[in-house]
Amino acid sequence: MSTKLKILALSAIVAAMAGSSLAVNVKPEPARETYDPEPFLVELSRAQERERKLDAWVDELIQLESGGREDIVILDTNLRYSYGCLQYQAATFAEFQRRYGITGDIMDCDVQRRLTKATIIENPRNARHWFTSVYLKGLGEPEV
Numbered sequence: 001m002s003t004k005l006k007i008l009a010l011s012a013i014v015a016a017m018a019g020s021s022l023a024v025n026v027k028p029e030p031a032r033e034t035y036d037p038e039p040f041l042v043e044l045s046r047a048q049e050r051e052r053k054l055d056a057w058v059d060e061l062i063q064l065e066s067g068g069r070e071d072i073v074i075l076d077t078n079l080r081y082s083y084g085c086l087q088y089q090a091a092t093f094a095e096f097q098r099r100y101g102i103t104g105d106i107m108d109c110d111v112q113r114r115l116t117k118a119t120i121i122e123n124p125r126n127a128r129h130w131f132t133s134v135y136l137k138g139l140g141e142p143e144v
Helices: 003-018 038-066 090-100 109-122 124-136
Strands: 073-075 081-083
Touching: 038 109, 038 124, 081 090, 090 109, 109 124
Parallel strands: none
Antiparallel strands: 073 081
16 A cells, blocks of 8 residues: 555544544434244233132132122121121231222222232232131132
């Protein structure tokens, strides 16, 4: 390579580094991220299936606990009253309300359902709170 060519090449490099108008301004191609929705859709489908199974389990539990009656109050074997469709005792109901931040009346079946689902999601072994229905009547622990 001739000396003139070397000087010209070196000048172009220096100009490019200095931001001179002699430099060729080439904009880089913006990075393109690819997004594969498949893993998200699979997990969403699994979550919906778990939710469906938990709802079905709670529906069965309601039938075993109260025969589906929302207005039922029973004096339990521990000599404490159990209330509503899922037969919550007052202390347990208050504890779960504090723990999960769910408010409402103890006789409200929707509130009881939400509390029950929250406690089961936290730990499926919490099904022990409904011992007779889950273990003696054969409902079994939920699959979540």
